[in-house]
Amino acid sequence: MTRVRKYHLTLIGVAALLLVMSLVRIITGENDITSSGTFNAALLLAVPIGLAGLGGLWAERAGVVNIGLEGMMVLGTWFAGWAGYQWGPVAALVAGLLGGAIGGLIHAVATVTFGVDHIISGVAINLLGPGVTRFLSEVLFKEGTRASAAGAGITTSPPISGSAWTPSLPVLSDGPDLLGKLESTHWFLLSDLAGILRGLTHDVNILVVLAVLLLPLTYFVLWHTAFGLRLRSAGENPWAAESLGVNVYLTKYVAVVISGAFAGLGGVFLVFVSNKYVEGQTQGRGFIGLATMIFGNWRPGGLAAGASLFGYASGLQLRSSGAVTTFFLFGAVLLLAYLVIQVRRLLAADRPAELAAGPARQYTLMAFAALGMVVLFWLWLTVEQLPNEFVFITPHVLTLLVLLVASQRLRPPKADGVRYRRGEQH
């Protein structure tokens, strides 16, 4: 018998999730739950968050807490907009990367060289990013400048010249568009699968493809190369790394600069989506990226799951504000599944005495789950439409709930946020 691995569990989990989503769609008749439009939007919304999260991952794996991702992302958006209107998308990409990397460099100088508390330096960078970009806008985009003639304002850059390439998967999502046809039949499960696949392959910006590829690339570099091992050792135990001849300072510098570049890339992506720089475009995505990284247990796979969850919740909200109420039904179904599993376990087991001590706690937990299920189901039946503000916070509430359930299994790098000085092993 083959061992059941994490990989198998993930596959089973995804299949079960798909089944539940399909079921919920059939019950509620909200086709947007698995429509290609929703997934297309979800992908666009998940990518910048995921990129910010990857930025956080690089820094924290090397032991530097990076709460300044937001500020670095802001720098990325401005530089992308500024370079983009003059020299096109490629220049925007490069400039945004550099802008974010400069933010990362400042963070590295403060935390690694001067040993400043990582949170403090991050807060300062979050103040600095918007301040510097606003200043640059006021100088370079003001009335009477060349940019202003091209359509800039104090809070926006001119539109980017040229556009990025958006390929689709031939035959399946384009041309004959087989998946699209299958999706519009609204068959159980099949159409859902088609909708999801089409959403992920139709008119995909080339930058999305790049960004998604960065995920396995990060995994490979951090977990399967010598450099990655050194980087992670700097985050787990820098003194041990030092004793083995790793240049911890240099490693941390590289990691934090790359971290900033990733955040900047997230910013570039936002600029590409709206085709220009707009002040306040990031809307706290740097922070949310940080949350997805913690949510993902400081691993690329979990991070991707977190970013997808965020992207999906926001995408669904964007497509149809009524569809969000189905999350109530979704939650109720999940709680029901949990209850069924628990009850079966209780009934099946003539359990050993030492395990019988637990049930009091377990019964309260189950009672709460049942109560929650009833409340959620009732909410789904009665609430027609949520106010927009409540819809907007869906992803944040979901993150909090997932953290409540899962956070005790999280394991951050051991020396994350620890001040390291060469030769100061205590």
Next chain:
Amino acid sequence: MPAGLNRALLTVAGAVIAIVLAIAISSVAIIAAGASPLDAFAAFFDFGESARAQSNGVAAFINRAVPLFIAGLAVAVGFRMNLFNIGVEGQYRLAAIVAAYVGSTFTAPAPIQIAVIIVVAALTGGLYALIPAVMKVTRGVNEVIATIMLNYIAISLTSYLVRGPFAGQRAAGQLTTTTPELPESAMFPNLNVVFDWFGALPPTRGGGLQGFLLVAIVLGVVVWIVLERTRFGFDIKASGLNGPAALASGVNPKKMVIAAMVMSGGIAGLIGLPEILGDKGAFNSNFTAGLGFLGIAVALLGRNKPVGIAIAALLFAFLDRAQGSLQFAGVPSSVVTIIQAVIVLLVVVANEVTNRLALRLEERRAAQQLGRDNPVEVTA
């Protein structure tokens, strides 16, 4: 020279160097923008032409410093025990709208009315901060992430409340939504008297010199006493400096997390009150935002001590006030934010450098003294 004095001198020198460097960096930025740094620095001290404008400038400066000071205090209480309450932003906005609404539902004699509003604000902030505290204590959820998420939730919730359940009568032609007007008895008396003592004209804009200044001062003293002169404050400090040691000496870490977080949130609840009770008389959609995040910077700059926070709040308010005069002098006003961020960054860097220097000097001094006073006799 005694070690303590040595260290204090170094600290002051560090701060001065940091501020001089910040000025130098921002001067470079101003020159790059094609303006003169001298004009810019003149603008910081230019409070206006007429006597009335000068009074208004001074009042605006103090009025800005008060909420920054309270925000800094709120953040500092958490920072003292390495508890990062990033959620001050959400806590104060939610507390402000709840307090403004509750205050508008009844009328009582002024002292009672104001006291009730203050208590409601503190309770709301404290209860909202209780959520991340309980999540941390029972489920081990990182408070930084929890408070960031709760910020978004609180901000959305307030914008829903001001539009929906807590909305009051909107005046004709007004675009801003607002809570019902507070009764006259809820308005905190202003301190324009102070201007008379100095023979200046009383300020007219922004409700004059807001009386909440007095509450802030009392709050600062209370926080100082609690943190520096009580067992509770000591426990907080001990938990922050060395958690395991505090635990071993009988401090319950879970209780401390909850107490510190709720205290921080309770103080945060008061941040919005000067504006509501001293000027606007209601919570509207133009309510000042971002004070919670600035409070983090103020607390860091003030090294989490009430006196330091007061100085930092005054510095930030002084810089913020000049935005108008800077624009007038043809300097991009966002240079203020750059100066603030650079000062925070450089001051913490300077702290680190002076700490290292002081340590090295102290080591050298001790070594010298050992060598002179008490030579080690080595006998074969």
